[in-house]
Amino acid sequence: MKVYNKLLTIQKEKNTRLCIGIDPRKELLPKQFQKNLNELLKYFELIIQITNPFTCAYKINFAFFEQFGYKGYKAIESLKNYIPANTITIADAKRSDIGSTSEAYAKSIYDYFNFDATTLNPYLGVDSLLPFFEYQDRINFVLICTSNPGSSDFQKLKVKNKFLYEIVEEKFIANFDSDILGFVVGATNPKEFKIIRKKAPKNFILSPGIGAQGGDLKSILSSNNDCPLVVNVSRDIIFPSQERNFEKHILDKTKFYWELLKIEK
16 A cells, blocks of 8 residues: 555544654653663653554654764664554655665665655755655655745745745646655745645645644644645654653643544544
C-alpha cells in the first residue's frame, strides 16, 4: 500500500490529523531524567507509548540527533523502529543536493532508515529531488512556505505577479503525482495556506507551527476544506512539564490537540 493511502486509512481509524514532532532537547527533560542521549531515548519511547492512540504520524527531526554524531544516527534508527506500524514516520531532514549526492540522501532515508516520508528543500530545483520521487510508495513533503519569521525573505517575494512559493508549488505539481508529493506550509501562514491549498486539493500538506510558534489552527482547518492534512505539534506536547506528573501533562496535551484535529467530530 502506498504511504498516501496508508496515511488516509490511519487518520480515519484513529480519527485524527495529529502528528507529533520528536525534537530532542536534553535540557528540557523532566527532572527525573539525566541529561544525555540514552535518557532522551527512554523519554521519547515513553512519549510514543502515551501518545500513539491519538496520532497518525511522528516526525523525527534529524538535526537534534545529528548533533550527537554517530550515536545520534543510531538513536534515529532505534526510535524509528520503536514507532508502531499503525503510525506514519516522517524524516524531518530537509534534504536536497545534485545528482548522486541526492540519490545517496534518498537511499539513506528510504532504504536504510525506511521512513515513510521526508521533508525536502526545493532551492536547488526539481532535478535535485528526483531521486526521492523515484520511490513511488512514499510521500515527499516539499518546503514551500515555512513557519519561521524569515520565510518572507525569499518564499514571499513577488516574481511576475506571483509569490515565489506559488511558483515552486506549481512547478512540483506539474512534475509529480499528488500521492507522492506533499507540501510543508506553516500554520503561521494562514493566508498563504489558503492560496496553496486551492492549487493542491489532493496533496497532503504538513503544517507545523502550532503551539509554541503560535500558528492559527482555526484558520488552517477552515481553509483546508477536509483535504489531506497533517498538523504537527512538537514542544507543546513533548515538553509540557518538567514536574513529576509529566506523563499526565503529555497525555492531556495530546488529547487536547486530538480533539481539535479530529476528522469526524
